[in-house]
Amino acid sequence: MQLKERIENLLEEARKIRLQTTEEAEQYRIRLLGRKGEMNELFEEFKNVEPAAKKEIGQALNQLKNAIQAAILQAKEQCSRPEGRQPADMLDLSRPADERTGHRHPLSQIREEIFRIFGKIGFDISDGPEIEDDWHVFTALNFSADHPARDMQDTFFVERSGSPKDVLLRTHTSSVQIRSMLSQPLPIRTLCPGRVYRNEVVSARAHCFFHQVEGLYVDKNVSFADLHDTLLYFAREMFGSDTRIRLRPSYFPFTEPSAEMDIACTICAGNGCSLCKHTGWVEILGCGMVDPAVLENCGIDPGQYSGFAFGMGVERIANLLYRVNDLRLFSENDRRFLAQF
Numbered sequence: 001m002q003l004k005e006r007i008e009n010l011l012e013e014a015r016k017i018r019l020q021t022t023e024e025a026e027q028y029r030i031r032l033l034g035r036k037g038e039m040n041e042l043f044e045e046f047k048n049v050e051p052a053a054k055k056e057i058g059q060a061l062n063q064l065k066n067a068i069q070a071a072i073l074q075a076k077e078q079c080s081r082p083e084g085r086q087p088a089d090m091l092d093l094s095r096p097a098d099e100r101t102g103h104r105h106p107l108s109q110i111r112e113e114i115f116r117i118f119g120k121i122g123f124d125i126s127d128g129p130e131i132e133d134d135w136h137v138f139t140a141l142n143f144s145a146d147h148p149a150r151d152m153q154d155t156f157f158v159e160r161s162g163s164p165k166d167v168l169l170r171t172h173t174s175s176v177q178i179r180s181m182l183s184q185p186l187p188i189r190t191l192c193p194g195r196v197y198r199n200e201v202v203s204a205r206a207h208c209f210f211h212q213v214e215g216l217y218v219d220k221n222v223s224f225a226d227l228h229d230t231l232l233y234f235a236r237e238m239f240g241s242d243t244r245i246r247l248r249p250s251y252f253p254f255t256e257p258s259a260e261m262d263i264a265c266t267i268c269a270g271n272g273c274s275l276c277k278h279t280g281w282v283e284i285l286g287c288g289m290v291d292p293a294v295l296e297n298c299g300i301d302p303g304q305y306s307g308f309a310f311g312m313g314v315e316r317i318a319n320l321l322y323r324v325n326d327l328r329l330f331s332e333n334d335r336r337f338l339a340q341f
């Protein structure tokens, strides 16, 4: 074969070749560029080329050498990349995120734990709108128009021409309890989770929104003892099997009797510390027997049915479990904070 033809064949090979592994690249390098390789042979023969053809053949030889080196370099780069992928494949936007780059928000983790605990005793989950009307948030829950309890919860109203102060951001998810009683068949055993809004100045201890999980059980013969035992079960699942609770009389327009539940302080076990303000107890939720007037408002006969309800703040539970002393941290999405949970 003519020298020129051999160079052309090898050049074509060098341009087409796709070396897949480091060994393949090394073998190719030895065959072409090694001491006894084809390039040295060709340079040897080049010495005998007549002067008139030297320029042309010399250039072709250099071109071939460059092409061979390029093929080897490309193979080396490709093999050093993970899984030998081509540059174009390396940014795969559809690839699922690395699990370590994100995880459940602490409030989601607690909300899911609450779902799990009540799920075991038959509670399902109900949903309702954050933008509500006065009837579902107040009136149906037994707040009369001039009832001072309306001021207990400073409300954000949505301005609309025509009916001012009728559309508002819900101040509690008790509105979802009303919706459940209106739409679900009895008996009802449901949780009402969600974000609620109150017109508070934002500080470490208060925020203009927070998260609640409320619960409702309506059936025949539901008693206060059922409420007590359900909440004791919850507290022990959530805070540990030796947790003690106490119920203090309280007031809510929609429950009668009403109570607030405390648990023995999780920090000092009841001995007194700054978290429990040296009382040994911390408040975690409000509860009570559903007021007969509320059942009636939802078309349920209070002569036949009774029920209990309770409502807790998810941030409050998180504070007790993790001792986060600034509420704002929960909504700032600072990864240094979130990565701790």
Ligand code: PHE
Residues within 6 Å of the ligand: 171, 172, 173, 174, 214, 252, 255, 286, 287, 288, 309, 310, 311, 312
């Ligand atoms: N809705 C009350 C609140 O937001 C909590 C509550 C729910 C109290 C159910 C009693 C019964 O504070």
